[in-house]
Amino acid sequence: MEDIVIMGKILSPHGIKGWIKVHAFTEKKETLSNYKIWQTSPDEKNWLEYEIEDIQVKNKVLFAKLKNVDDRDSADQLSKSFIGVFKKELPDLEKNQFYWFQLIGLDVKSLTGHRFGKVESILETGANNVLVVKNEKETLVPYIESVILEVDLVAKTIKVDWPDDF
Numbered sequence: 324m325e326d327i328v329i330m331g332k333i334l335s336p337h338g339i340k341g342w343i344k345v346h347a348f349t350e351k352k353e354t355l356s357n358y359k360i361w362q363t364s365p366d367e368k369n370w371l372e373y374e375i376e377d378i379q380v381k382n383k384v385l386f387a388k389l390k391n392v393d394d395r396d397s398a399d400q401l402s403k404s405f406i407g408v409f410k411k412e413l414p415d416l417e418k419n420q421f422y423w424f425q426l427i428g429l430d431v432k433s434l435t436g437h438r439f440g441k442v443e444s445i446l447e448t449g450a451n452n453v454l455v456v457k458n459e460k461e462t463l464v465p466y467i468e469s470v471i472l473e474v475d476l477v478a479k480t481i482k483v484d485w486p487d488d489f
Contacts, residue, residue: 327362327370327407328424330355336398337386343398345385345406352385353378355406361389362407370407421474430480431456431464434472437487439464454481462489 331347347355355361356378362370374390392398413422423445431439431454440458445466452466464470464485473482 326410328410328413328422329367329405329407330358331385331406333363333401333404333406335402336395339395340388341392341394341398342386342388343392343401345387347385352380352383355385355387358408358412360408361387362409363401363404364407365404367405419474421476425476426454426474426481428479429474429476431462432480432482433487434482434484435487439483439485442481 330349331345334344334346336342337344345355349355356375359375361373361375363373364370373392375387376390377388379386389398389401392401416422426442426445429442431442433439438458439456439462441456442454443457443461444455446453446455446463454464454466456462456464462485464483470483470485471481472484473480475481
């Protein structure tokens with residue numbers, strides 16, 4: 324569904340009482356606890372809704388207990404499923420801040436008008452995020468203030484100060 328944003332993935336059951344181990348795609352693992360309802364899907368097409376009963380972070384690992392998932396077998400059936408929330412539930416961002424999903428598919432163009440291609444994904448490198456832009460070739464563009472000049476969601480473009488032949 325286009326109105327769902329994938330926020331993580333269920334890795335495996337944890338224990339025998341229905342707990343699951345979760346890999347959060349969010350900047351902070353705890354962000355997933357802001358949502359009381361999760362959508363889950365093994366294929367990003369067929370979604371089921373689950374209410375969150377409890378969430379815990381232990382040793383930088385996120386564990387969750389979903390309502391009506393009360394044993395290891397039930398939890399195991401959710402393994403490898405994506406976790407999503409409705410876009411309308413996401414908090415508003417400040418000016419010039421964007422969710423990653425908003426940047427995917429945008430055209431990336433240089434100051435000279437050179438078209439690098441479309442943003443396919445975003446990498447976390449530790450120092451800064453990097454746009455993975457694909458056309459005939461792949462171009463990696465650092466997502467830093469000196470390079471990203473303008474993001475226009477309406478025009479679906481990102482203007483960058485980046486060498487055309489990079």
